[in-house]
Every structure is written in C-alpha cells, then in structure tokens.
Amino acid sequence: MTDWNAMSDEEFRTEVRAFFEAEYPEELRHLSHRPKFAEIKHWHVKLHAKGWVAPAWPAEFGGMGLEAAKLLIFYEEQQRFGVNRGRDMGIQMVGPLIIKFGTQAQKDYWLPRILSCEDIWCQGYSEPGAGSDLANLRTSAVIDGDDFVINGQKIWTTMAHDATHIFMLVRTDADAPRKQQGISFVLADMDQPGVDVRTITTLAAETEFCEVFFDDARTPRANLVGEINKGWSMAKALLSFERIFIGSPSLAQNALGQLETFARGRGAFDDPVFRDRYTELALDVEDHAALYGRFADQLKRGETLGADVSMLKIWVTETYQRITELMIEVAGPDGGSIGPLQVGNIGVDVLASFYKARPATIYGGSNEIQRNILSKAVLGL
Amino acid sequence: MTMIQDEDLRLLRDSVGTLLERAGGLGRARRVRDSDKSWDAGIWQELAGAGVLGAAAPEEAGGLGMGLTAAGVVAEEIGRVIAPEPVVPTIGLAIGLMQRLCPQDPALEAVIAGEAMLAVAWQERCATGLSDVIECRFDGTTLTGSKDWVVGASGADRILVVAEGTQGPVLVRVATDATGISMQARPQSDVSALWGISFAATPAEVLAEGAQVTDALANAVADTTALAAAELVGLSGAAMALTLEYIKTREQFDKPIGSFQVIQHRAVDMHIMQEVSQAAVREALAAMDHAETASERMRQASRAKARACRAAQMITREAIQLHGAVGYTDEFDVGLLLNRALVLSAWLGDAAYHRRRWLDAKETEEAAQ
Numbered sequence: 001m002t003d004w005n006a007m008s009d010e011e012f013r014t015e016v017r018a019f020f021e022a023e024y025p026e027e028l029r030h031l032s033h034r035p036k037f038a039e040i041k042h043w044h045v046k047l048h049a050k051g052w053v054a055p056a057w058p059a060e061f062g063g064m065g066l067e068a069a070k071l072l073i074f075y076e077e078q079q080r081f082g083v084n085r086g087r088d089m090g091i092q093m094v095g096p097l098i099i100k101f102g103t104q105a106q107k108d109y110w111l112p113r114i115l116s117c118e119d120i121w122c123q124g125y126s127e128p129g130a131g132s133d134l135a136n137l138r139t140s141a142v143i144d145g146d147d148f149v150i151n152g153q154k155i156w157t158t159m160a161h162d163a164t165h166i167f168m169l170v171r172t173d174a175d176a177p178r179k180q181q182g183i184s185f186v187l188a189d190m191d192q193p194g195v196d197v198r199t200i201t202t203l204a205a206e207t208e209f210c211e212v213f214f215d216d217a218r219t220p221r222a223n224l225v226g227e228i229n230k231g232w233s234m235a236k237a238l239l240s241f242e243r244i245f246i247g248s249p250s251l252a253q254n255a256l257g258q259l260e261t262f263a264r265g266r267g268a269f270d271d272p273v274f275r276d277r278y279t280e281l282a283l284d285v286e287d288h289a290a291l292y293g294r295f296a297d298q299l300k301r302g303e304t305l306g307a308d309v310s311m312l313k314i315w316v317t318e319t320y321q322r323i324t325e326l327m328i329e330v331a332g333p334d335g336g337s338i339g340p341l342q343v344g345n346i347g348v349d350v351l352a353s354f355y356k357a358r359p360a361t362i363y364g365g366s367n368e369i370q371r372n373i374l375s376k377a378v379l380g381l
Numbered sequence: 382m383t384m385i386q387d388e389d390l391r392l393l394r395d396s397v398g399t400l401l402e403r404a405g406g407l408g409r410a411r412r413v414r415d416s417d418k419s420w421d422a423g424i425w426q427e428l429a430g431a432g433v434l435g436a437a438a439p440e441e442a443g444g445l446g447m448g449l450t451a452a453g454v455v456a457e458e459i460g461r462v463i464a465p466e467p468v469v470p471t472i473g474l475a476i477g478l479m480q481r482l483c484p485q486d487p488a489l490e491a492v493i494a495g496e497a498m499l500a501v502a503w504q505e506r507c508a509t510g511l512s513d514v515i516e517c518r519f520d521g522t523t524l525t526g527s528k529d530w531v532v533g534a535s536g537a538d539r540i541l542v543v544a545e546g547t548q549g550p551v552l553v554r555v556a557t558d559a560t561g562i563s564m565q566a567r568p569q570s571d572v573s574a575l576w577g578i579s580f581a582a583t584p585a586e587v588l589a590e591g592a593q594v595t596d597a598l599a600n601a602v603a604d605t606t607a608l609a610a611a612e613l614v615g616l617s618g619a620a621m622a623l624t625l626e627y628i629k630t631r632e633q634f635d636k637p638i639g640s641f642q643v644i645q646h647r648a649v650d651m652h653i654m655q656e657v658s659q660a661a662v663r664e665a666l667a668a669m670d671h672a673e674t675a676s677e678r679m680r681q682a683s684r685a686k687a688r689a690c691r692a693a694q695m696i697t698r699e700a701i702q703l704h705g706a707v708g709y710t711d712e713f714d715v716g717l718l719l720n721r722a723l724v725l726s727a728w729l730g731d732a733a734y735h736r737r738r739w740l741d742a743k744e745t746e747e748a749a750q
Binding site for chain 2: 308313
C-alpha cells in the first residue's frame, strides 16, 4: 500500500492530477447537476479499483489515509478538473461517523458496502421545523423490542430518491432538559413500507432535494451509532473538516473562469464599467484564496481550525453569487434564457450557474448563522 | 517562508509595535496633530535606531535586507497608531530609488540611519489632475518645472526629483533652500500636508540618468504602493479594535449594543474584510519579494492597494456608524483613523485606479504568453 503522506506535496499533486486526466470520463467533467449513481457508476468502478474512493479514511478501513495537507490537494485537483464528487454522503459522513463512534460489527458490515457503493446513503438532518435551528428536530425513534420505530419527516434530503439508506438524527428522549440532549444517530433502510420519498422541484427545475416521510418505519437497535442521546455532539464532531472544504475557493474560481470566457465572447471587456466590476470580483476571489491559504497552512501544521474558518464560507459564497449575477447582466436580453448561450464554439449556461449559486449561502449553515457563530466565538459579542 | 524568517518577522513586529506604543500609541498622532510640528524628531531617531527604515534595504547599505515582507510588517505597525513620521515614503521612495540607482552614495546610509531625510518629487499635475508625462526639465545644471503630491517636503534636508534631462529621464537632488524653489502645502484631512513644489533654474546634482531611472521609479512606486496598503491594513485593524471595544461597552436599552444582531453582523463583515485584506496584502508583499517580472510586481502592488483601500474605507466608515454620534466628534480617535484612511487611499492611487492597473497588467502578461 502506498504511503501517500510520505510523498512531497508536488509529487502527490502530480500523481492525482495525472490519474484524473487519464481516467476521468470527459462527459462527466464539470456537471452542472447532481448525477444519479447509474450515471457515474463507470467512474466509481475505476475509482474503487484504484482504492481512491475514500481519501480521508484511514488505510486500515480501505481509505487513502491522507493527512490534511494531502487531502486538500486531492480535493483541489478534483475540483480543478471538474471531477464529480459522486454519491459521497457515505464516504464523507457515514464512514467517518462509524469509524469514530461505531462498533466493530458496524465497521465490518457497513464500511466495505460504502466503498463499493452497494449502499448509497442520504443524510436525514433537516426537518420542516428544524433548519438553522437543527436541534429543534422532532422525528422520533422509540424502542420497540429489538427495533426503533421511527415517525416524522425529513426535508432537503439530497438525492434521497436515489439512496438505499439514510443516516439520520432522531429524537430518542423527548423529555431531555435541553433539546440538544435527546438526539441520537441511527441508520435505516429506505426500502420499506414505512418510508415514503417525494422529490422537491427546485428553482433550477431540478429534483435533487427530497422530503422523506417516516410512518412507523423500523430499524434494528443495532443500527444506533454511538451512545443513545449523544447524537448532537457526534454530528458537530463530523463537521470539522467540512468547514474549510465548504469555504474553498474553487466554486468561485470556476464561475469566474466562466464569466471571463462568456464576457470575452460577448465583447464586455471593452466596457470600462464591466472591467471594473469584473476586476473587483476577480480580486475578491484572489484575496479570498490568500485567506484560505492561511487556514490551509494551519491544517498542514497539524493545528485544529477554530470558529473563524466560517469567514471563508461567507466570503466565497457571496462572491460566487455576485459573479453569476454579473454573468446574467452580461447576457443582456438573454439573461432569462434557459440552456447554454453560445460564445464562439463554447456554450455557457448562464442561468444554470446563477441558480447553482443561490443555495450556497443557505446550505452548510446559512451565512446568517455563520455570522452569528463568528460574532459569538471570534468577536466575543 | 522558513520558520526562522517567521520568527524574525514576529520579533520585528513586536519591537516596532512596542516602540510605538511606548511613544504614546494612537494618542501621539493626536498630540502631534495639535502641535506645530509635522512629526516627532525623537521618534524618528528611535525608529531609525531600531533598523526600521532599512528593513528592506540591502545589508551593504546598512539595512536589514529582509525584503518587502519585513517592510510591510513595519508599515502595518505604523498604520496601527497612524504614526505621522514619513516612514513608508522614506523606505519605499527615497531609499527605494537610491538603493537601485546610486547605492554607493553616502546619503543612502545616512537616510537609513535617520541622519538625513529626503523627500521624493516625481508626480506632476495637469488640468485634469495627475499628469502622465514628466515636464520638469533638467538642463544639465539646473531644474525648471513643477512637482506635486510630495510627502514630507517641509522637514526634509534635500529633495530627490525625477525630471526629463537632455538625454532622457534623470534623478537629481536639490537642497530645500536652493534658489528658485517655492513650496506650497496642500493641507490634508489628517492635517498632514502634501506639497506642490516649483523650480525656476534651481541648481541640482545628477544622481542617475537614462532608462534605469524609469525602471527604478516604477519599482520604487510599486513598493511604496504595497507598503501604503500594509499601512492601511494596520490602520483598519485599529479601527476594528476600537469599534469592537466600543460596542461591547456602550449600553442602550439596558444592554451593550454589541448584543444586537444587526450590530453583530455588521461587525462580522468588517472583521472578515479586515482578515481578507491582511491576508491579501501580506501575500502580495511576499509575492513581490519573489516576483520574476516588473509587471508581476506592479500587479501585486495594485492588488494590495485596491484591497487595502476598499477595506480601510469600509471599516473606518462603518466604525463611525457603529460609534453613533460620538463617532462624528473630533474627540474620539476613530475619526483620526477615518481621516488618515482618506489620505492614504488617495495617495498613489485609490482602489478604482489600482483595479484598472491590475486588469491591464494581467491582460498584458497573458497576451505576452
């Protein structure tokens, strides 16, 4: 087994880049929608054969065992080449959860099935009454013999209609003194009579989000992960790496490249007003990358990131939105047109980019919640 | 950057910061402003003694040879207390020009040691503002024409002037009391002055001539621009700190105003802008130390100034708003910072000017590839 961490950063980057360039299917580059598993299965098979499905997992569980610095490089290269993340909820969330808090039996059973994508996972966190105030969740799991009986509703469950399993936060103690205290992590099979999935059509006319209804659905008590009523702190522990990932410059960088291509094709760079607005955005992206680099260096030195990393997400998602808004303006009378707009022999789907940027300031902790966090934890207000 | 360099920079930051704090911090800027002096000669000597003026200058000339990164550390600390001494113009322009064009001239060491002070006159005014061409003429012995936006002319021993000679550009040196000189102060919002200077057959001494003068000037101006950006970073950091302290203590409706979400979110946006600005300006200075082309140095300098001007203006203006009515009084220090930010932003080009330059440089570099 290769010890990737022993390589220099540059060697590792070259290796990762070469693999993506050689093996990643051209038709899947920079997908603007979230694919179903069937659409990307041929890529997953290659990735699995290479042993690269789970870059962050320890090698003993079938991962690459990458340290933070190498992991950042891996993701940077993935995003640079437009490699789709695939159906990675199992890899990003369930695996780390089980590795950290699961029993040996859970590890032995679930982890190989995640790597092979035999099971495809979705994340059941949000509920109609529990969005930013996630701890307010009400979906209940009540012990009945060897099972939990689950009742309630999850929402914004990404790709639930293409998942075989759900990992979810449920209320197991309705009488706990603080609402964060009665929450547990359970795993459940989606393929049962008590589970009903309905897709939600988004502004972008896509159906990547779902509602999931539980009506006396059952899951074995063996599918409880970690201690009962300790799910909240486990969920928070899972988010540590996501917090820099969600603030990475790549989405904004890609959008800026798209804006440049489109604006050059449309002659907008002859307009001094456009030039100034473009430059402002380009520098917003470049200067954010400097701050991102500071946090990445912290990770590389083995330090844990503090709450101040939320700055990255706020800045980059808002910049990303402004870039796509400027693209709409450059499109002029085509600003509301569905589908790619031709500039030379390249098609730029301005509207799709605009839509894709909207939820960025909402998901992963809305930017307002992020500001609350910074205010309290960093500014001491 | 190696660990040793990081440690050196930290020590430099501590020693400059401590020196300026001991001298009176932000309060000193007010005292100097309300006195009849432009700056404090004693502090100038202390700064020079601590090696501050030679941070970026080569060791052969008595400098520390630590590059622009180190000069940026100095500039941030200067900005944090808005020290009135012309540290950035001296490091960037006076020393920057001499170390490139006449490194053997004894005046260079004297400036670094704080024994002499040189002002640099290079910009010229035309009907619409800043002129693109140099019209000030040097005929081989005397100088005739006008310069503008000169920093620190009143306290300088001599003035370095970029002029057009008979065979192209020249750098000359004139005494401040030479014949034919007249100087006019343009008072600035921070009560400093920029000077308009005119020369009528004023005797001048040649230091360098030819295309190298143009190149050295472009590089020295790029350095100074980036250092002014670092000065702005220090300044906006101070405005942020004052504001945070104020909203934590000022009470209305029986609570600190910093407990209200609308104030919290505005403070967070100021903080993020400050952190982005500091990271970008430090990265730009480091990139300039390693840049391979003049164009890249200029582009990084413009990037730094564009960001720092924007951040300082946003932060100082928000700071006034969050201070409420007292922010509009002369008594509160936050106003000193706003006034200094106006001057530093306008000097050597504001954010819009540098965004233009940045994109022009980027396009030129891309076209050349």
